Amino acid sequence: DQVYGFTSDQEAEQAVARIMRFTGLPQNFTIMAANVPNAAAVIREGKRLILYNQAFMERVKRTTNxxxxxxxxxxxxxxxxxxxxxxxxGGSRPETELQADKFSGFTLFKMEASLEDAQAAMESMVSEGGSATHPPRSARLAAIANGWMEARDQTKRTTPNESLPENDTPPERQPIVDEPEEDIPPPDPAPGLTIVARCTFHDGSASFLTSTGEIYTNYMGTTISIGRRVPSQQPGIAWFYVVQSSDPTVQYYLNIMGLSGTTYAVDDDGVIWGQNAWGQPVQMGYVTYQR
Structure with missing residues (x-):
């Protein structure tokens, strides 16, 4: 069927920006309201899109409260x-749906949702019976719980002095979409590396420059190298931020996201510059140097 896209609402845009902030990667897809049954991740004409039905989303919120x-x-x-x-x-398959469910659970823990809240949509909106493309509800709830608990366990290992409440879930907190974003903790690079600057992008993601010129970020609780600093010979440009990784697995995902080889220019004032779809320079973020 023909899919028609519309301008997304501000709440959805801000929610996606908050989610992406916890991946450590810049957002390189577009979110659009559309005449789809519920929500879908697709590629159209080479562009990555997330499509969602506004009436469906409102119904989800009313049903789950x-x-x-x-x-x-x-x-x-x-x-x-x-x-x-x-x-x-080939479209949807049970194994890929479970992988996306696990990612959802992992990310919602990072956003301070309880396990009950992370599973609310699946519990209320999905039938128990599976299909050739989607697993049964029980399997999908288990995948969400697996991701949520994995994020919880990583948090326990990295913050040993902080304990969870007796019910083993973080405090429930209804999201306020326009609230000030919490600070993103710096990654823990290999021993001997020192963080010398933070690169903050306008979509809320952040990465960190080390003394050796490597650029690291936190991705699903793991420190990964996603780029490097390249010196500049151009007047007014201090250095270039080149997205590239020597780790084959990380490089694979950078290729998937269309980020590999992306180059940002950092000017003498610390402003990060990129290009829009028409090749025009746009401000992408800023660099804060350690003192």
Whole structure:
């Protein structure tokens, strides 16, 4: 069927920006309201899109009585893009749906949702019976729980002095989409490396420059190298931020996201510059140097 896209609402845009902030990667897809049954991650004419039905999202929020339900659905679709599922032929498959469900659970823990809230949409909106393209509800709830608990366990290992409440879930907090974003903790690079600057992008993602010129970020609780600093000979440009990784697995995902080889210019004032679709320079973020 023909799909028609419309301008997305501000709440959805801000929710996606918050989700992407916890991946450590810049957002390189477009979110659009569309005449789809619920939500979908697709590629159209070479462009990565997340499509969602506004009436469906409103129904999800009314049925579950929590904003987390709609956020979990968007996180699921983002998981499809980040995992490269939209580049594979054949459409939905049970194994890729479970991978996206796990990503949703992992991310919602990072966003401080309870396990109950992370599973709310799946619990209320999906039938128990599976199909050739989607697993049964019980399997999908288990995948969300697996991702949520994996993120919880990583947090326990990295913050040993902080304990969870007795019910083993973080405090429930309804998301306020326009609230000030929490600070992103710096990654823990290899021993001997020192963080000398933070690169903050306008979509909320952040990465960190080390003394050796490597650029690291946090991705799903793991420190990964995603780029390097390249000196500049151009007047007014201090250095270039080149997205590239020597790790084959990381490089694979950078290729999937269309980010590999992307180069940003950092000017003498610390402003990060990129290009829009028409090749015009646009401000992407800023660099804060350690003192």
């Amino acid at each position: 929590t904003d987390w339900a709609a956020i979990s659905i968007l996180a699921h679709e983002i998981g499809h893009h980040l995992s490269g599922h939209t580049l594979e032929a």
